[in-house]
Amino acid sequence: MNIRFIALAVLCSLSAMSYAQTLHLPDALQRSIQNYEKIKAKEALVAASAENTNYQKSQYLPDLTLMAQQSYGTINAQNGPLYSYGGLGIASTSMPLAEQNWNAAFGSLYLANINWNLFTFGRIKNQVKLATADQKIAGADLEQEKFQHQVKVGAAYFNLMASQRIKYVQEKNLDRARVFMTTTVSRAESGLIPGVDASLAKAEVSNAQSARIKAYDMELEYSKTLAVLLGEDYRAFILDSIYINKIPRLQEKYVANISDHPSLLWQRSKVESSEKAEKLQRSNALPSLSAFGVVQGRGSGFDWNYVQDNTAYSSSYKNGAGIDRGNYLAGLTLSWNLTNVHRYGAKVREQRYKTQALQNEYLLISDELSAQAQLADAKLKNAIENFEETKIQIKAASDAYRQNMALYGNGLTTIVDLTQSLYALNRAEIDYEIAQNNIWQALLIKSAALGELSILLNAI
Known part of the structure; x- marks a missing residue:
């Protein structure tokens, strides 16, 4: 048996056994950061960095x-020099004796x-500051990982919704093809139309069934992706229908400070840590x-x-x-090791260059996010305009299909014209679903660029 159909059967059985529960997007975002193992790993790293800070603070205590x-x-001894390399000598003390005993x-x-x-001229103080800065890096890394993961979950959520809607459209198309085939076969058996029309109608049903299976196969793929990102078992998901019944409530202007983006905060914390490391290298050259x-x-x-x-x-x-x-x-x-003045001078300059490199990366990320935000605005505008166009297309295609169906039923048009109108309606319905989904996807891109998922969630 084909493995694809086995997977379909398993997913259908799991869906039938489980109670129907709608997965809302805010719930999916929250559950994902609670269950995802990579986030748990970074939470452990944050705890480890906090303990390192405590260790550095303990350096203030005496030994x-x-x-x-x-x-x-x-205790035999004799006069003579002794150098105990590595502390491996023995302390056998007495006045020298005349002979061994x-x-x-x-x-x-x-x-x-x-x-x-x-x-220590600031050395321990700078060690504590560096450990605190590293702890801040770990915390910022955790927050940006959570944010990026939630963006991935949002994208997987909308991709799964798009695949489910395309499957729904293909099921409608299959139903239309079956009605068309029933009518055609009945008229062919009555001798009203050629028998080849019945064969073409059956081929159309088979083609519609194949398209439905492919759409369902894609739904399975996106269900797996979303389940992995949620850290949950692979199953069928029932998604919130609000995203297929409405488009976002868009504000005229979103107020968001891009400098507070989780990725920029993470990069800024690395710059600050490098600056603390530079001060520590400078204090290492001082006496104690x-x-x-x-x-x-x-x-x-x-x-x-x-x-x-x-x-x-x-x-x-x-x-x-x-x-x-x-x-x-x-x-x-x-x-005071005076040669440390020269030795750590090179380390200070090395760290200064590293700080400059991190600052350059910070500016690059800032530029990329700014450009991404502008691109998201353009995509959102185009998605809304395209959605309005698909409304016109689906109305025209629906009218054409009904007209050709009526004409064919009365023998006033050919099966080719009816099939073409069926294709046009199916394509228009798919374009409509994708266009509506693209509006939400574009808003997700904008939220990701500005570092504020509330932009997306508040538009529901």
């Missing part, structure tokens, strides 16, 4: 380190250390002032006179785990 260490080993005892170290960056403090306690199983008497030690854990000596240390550190 507090607690350590407790207990060890067991020897393997006397071992327990030792301990207890430490509390605090380090606080008192003044830190305060530090250390409290230390040490214990050892080796007695104070071990150098003179190598038997003055104890391998007992209790003797080495306690605290025998204590020290404290406090001070300030001012550090």
Whole structure:
């Protein structure tokens, strides 16, 4: 069996089992941003950027380190230089002994250390500002993603409506062709007209049936597209009939500030973030002032006179785990890597060029949206004018079809003339439906260009 007909049967059965519920456009727009997975992903990114901002703010807090260490080993030492690369050396301290021995005892170290960056010349402050700007980018990206997605849903909604209306027109055309065939076959069997007219009438019904199936196939495609954008199961949709019974209530002039367009707000937030990054790179070249403090306690199983008497030690854990000596240390550190002035100067200039590039992109998007808004105005005007023309065409085609049907029934015209009038009426009805749909589509384009879907929703 043809896969297309299987799909038709499945969709019809789903439609029959489900209760009829009209999908209104405002509801579709709202449901789409609640269910669409990409929007959920960007909401998670916004939450992640907020946590990064909290992390950067925590950099104002001092570093507090607690350590407790207990060890067991020897303390042989000798005079000589030592460089502990990467901190992998050991601290075996005593006066140098005459020869190696393997006397071992327990030792301990207890430490509390605090380090606080008192003044970083704006580096931490700029890190927080940059994180906040990145959080703003994530939020603006989420909002523009929601807006763009709702525009896609609106376009899919009207495309599905157009396909449903075309299917409706083809069903009407099929009904007319069947009436025409019934009349023709009856007269041919009575010998009033040639038998070939009956064959042509049957071919016309077959052609109308094929056109209806193709229109239904297109409806299935747009139903799938809308279901995906809504984040819902694939099913048949009943759409709001107001879009086929009325045209939009158009205002003389729409008041909308294009600078508030979600895409421009997103781009502007990226420019601001780049400016914050430039300030951070500049502050990285400045010095930093830190305060530090250390409290230390040490214990050892080796007695104070071990150098003179190598038997003055104890391998007992209790003797080495306690605290025998204590020290404290406090001070300030001012550090400035002077080569950073040159090093970060290049990074500042690099970031400045990136900011300029983002500003140029902002201007480009602004120009494109302005041009799109003007194009939408022209399209909307043309769509309304074209819709008025299709009214004339459908009236003329309807009159011609009725006239030719009456003439053919009385044997005053040929089947060719009747078929041509049937084609003309079918084409006029399709043009009428598309023209009416194009008015709403043009208004959607205008709303998308101005960043205000309320323009479309308020015209209902």
